[in-house]
Amino acid sequence: MKAEPAAARDHRPIYIQVAESLRARILSGYYDDRLDGELKLVQEWKVSRRTIQQAIEILVDEGLLGRQQGAGTFINHRGVAKRYRAITSITDGIVAQGMRARYRILSSGLEPATPRGTEFFGLLAGDQVYAHRRLVLADDRPVAVVSTLLNPQVLDGLELSHLDKGLYSTLREHYGRTIVHAQDHYRPVIADAEIAGHLRLEPGTAIFFAQRRAVDQDGKPxxxxxxxxxxxxxxxxxSQVGADWIGKPPLTAEPWDYRVGFGDFGATP
Structure with a gap:
C-alpha cells in the first residue's frame, strides 16, 4: 500500500503550517527585505486570504515581520538576528581574524552512507550521503582538513566539487538552509601522515580534532x-549558575553555558 504523504498526516490548522513554512524562509534568507504580497501567497498555498493573514500575524507577534500601512509586510532583520543566530563556521572564524579563507577540494560526491551517517540523517539502508572533503587555508597557510557529510535528499541537486567559499553561506544562499544549532566536541589527537602532510606538520604532531553535528532552521539534520x-x-x-544570591544577574536559559571558538589561526603553533 502506498504511504500517505507527510503533508496529509499533518493535522494542525493550515495557517500554522503556512506560518511554519514562512518562518523557515525568513530564517534561511529567502526574502531580502519584503515578504511576498498576500495575493501571491494565496495563489502559492491555494488557501484563503484570511489564512495567510493569520499566518503573518503569528510571525509579526514573534518579531520576525513588521507591517507598514500601505507599503506591505517587511522582514524585521533586527528581530531575526535577536531570536535566531546562525552558527559560526570555520570560514567565519578565519575572516573575523582579518585573513582570507581559501580552499582546496580533496574529494566531493555521493557515497554510500556509513552507519554513523545513516543514524544522524535518519536514512534507510542503501541510501547515499554527499561527502565533501577539503583543505582550508587562512591566507596561504593550511589550518584545517574538513570532512563533511550532507543529506542529498534534503539538498536537491547538491554539487560542491567547485565550492570556493564558505559552506554555510552556500547552503543559505542556494538551498535555503541556515545552520541554527550545532553540537561540537573537541579533543586533542595525534596527526597521521596524511593529515600532517596536508597541514604541513610533522607526523605525530598533536592537533585538535572537532566533530560537529548541526541542524537547520527546520530542525532537519x-x-x-x-x-x-x-x-x-x-x-x-x-559560565555557571549555582545558588541564588542577593543582587544576582538574570538567569540564562540554561544553568551553565560552554563556548569554544575555532582558535587563533594567525598564531604560530
Whole structure:
C-alpha cells in the first residue's frame, strides 16, 4: 500500500503550517527585505486570504515581520538576528581574524552512507550521503582538513566539487538552509601522515580534532563534520549558575553555558 504523504498526516490548522513554512524562509534568507504580497501567497498555498493573514500575524507577534500601512509586510532583520543566530563556521572564524579563507577540494560526491551517517540523517539502508572533503587555508597557510557529510535528499541537486567559499553561506544562499544549532566536541589527537602532510606538520604532531553535528532552521539534520585543525590556541568561555544570591544577574536559559571558538589561526603553533 502506498504511504500517505507527510503533508496529509499533518493535522494542525493550515495557517500554522503556512506560518511554519514562512518562518523557515525568513530564517534561511529567502526574502531580502519584503515578504511576498498576500495575493501571491494565496495563489502559492491555494488557501484563503484570511489564512495567510493569520499566518503573518503569528510571525509579526514573534518579531520576525513588521507591517507598514500601505507599503506591505517587511522582514524585521533586527528581530531575526535577536531570536535566531546562525552558527559560526570555520570560514567565519578565519575572516573575523582579518585573513582570507581559501580552499582546496580533496574529494566531493555521493557515497554510500556509513552507519554513523545513516543514524544522524535518519536514512534507510542503501541510501547515499554527499561527502565533501577539503583543505582550508587562512591566507596561504593550511589550518584545517574538513570532512563533511550532507543529506542529498534534503539538498536537491547538491554539487560542491567547485565550492570556493564558505559552506554555510552556500547552503543559505542556494538551498535555503541556515545552520541554527550545532553540537561540537573537541579533543586533542595525534596527526597521521596524511593529515600532517596536508597541514604541513610533522607526523605525530598533536592537533585538535572537532566533530560537529548541526541542524537547520527546520530542525532537519544537515551537517556531520570531522575537522582536523592545526594546534591553535582555543578560546573557551564557561559560565555557571549555582545558588541564588542577593543582587544576582538574570538567569540564562540554561544553568551553565560552554563556548569554544575555532582558535587563533594567525598564531604560530
Amino acid at each position: 544537515m551537517e556531520l563534520s570531522d575537522i582536523a585543525m592545526i594546534p591553535v590556541p582555543l578560546e573557551i568561555a564557561i
